[in-house]
Amino acid sequence: MRADLSTQLLGPDEPVPEALLSLARTLAPQARVVPLWRNELGGVTVRLERDAESPALILKWSPPGREIDLDAERSRLEWVAAHHPVATVVDAGTVFDAQGTATQWMLTEALPGETAVSDRWRASPSTAVRAIGEGLRLLHDTVPVEQCPFEGPGLPRGAQADVLVVAHGDACAPNTLLADDGNFLAHVDLGALGVADRWSDLAVASMSLEWNFGAGWEGDFFDAYGIAPDPKRIAAWRRWWNRPANSEEARRRLEP
DSSP, rough: OOOGGGGGGOOOTTOOOOHHHHHHHHTTTOOOOOOOEOOTSSSSSEEEOOTTTTEEEEHHHHHHHTTHHHHHHHHHHHHHTSSSOOOOEEEEEEOOOTTEEEEEEEEEESSEEEEETTTTHSSHHHHHHHHHHHHHHHHHHHHHHHGOOOOOOOTTTTOOOEEEEESSSSSOOOGEOOOSSSSEEEEETTTTOOEEEEEHHHHHHHHHHHHHHOOOOOHHHHHHHTTTHHHHHHHHHHHHHHOGGGGGHHHTTTOO
């Protein structure tokens, strides 16, 4: 699987679904809707710019009949927020149309940073790659495994257990946010967060670097994380990620 996920970034004038605009008007009247991201399933994320006294919000919207289980992401965000930098959930819900088809949405506070695959950080890949590695190490070192109520993927066939951590579950490059000074700020898209072997994150995070920054950055990533690459574990987890029986799940989990 190869995909430049930065192509899913939206420009400020990109059109967004009318149903999303209607929801945004209900949740934040008078806010300016700024498109941010569209995934391959049609889900769209926008920024709601309000007045100077009201902080901006992020609205994540899943189209009718194409749910990404934002309820699962909400519960994980609310739990992990006590241990790791993530966005604060403001509200979430489900809207049903006349046919009973569900549309999920989640509203969070906006964070003062940019995705690692924004134009700014793609132009400075050494900074972005370092932040991705350091952010994952922070997550794995500080979030308590014994308290986590969520499970990540089990070991793939042929893999050996290493260290159990609270894994991101979708650690590709776009899901790291950088602060203005280039340091790690926060993680987003945590709908698959759970206890798993740390190489489940390390394998996919390092795999996504070439897609977004070009070849040659894996060494910098592993240096920033503070571990030597383990080719056998990396290969096992990448096979799991890309196996045909898992292709739909993998595609969904790679999408912010």
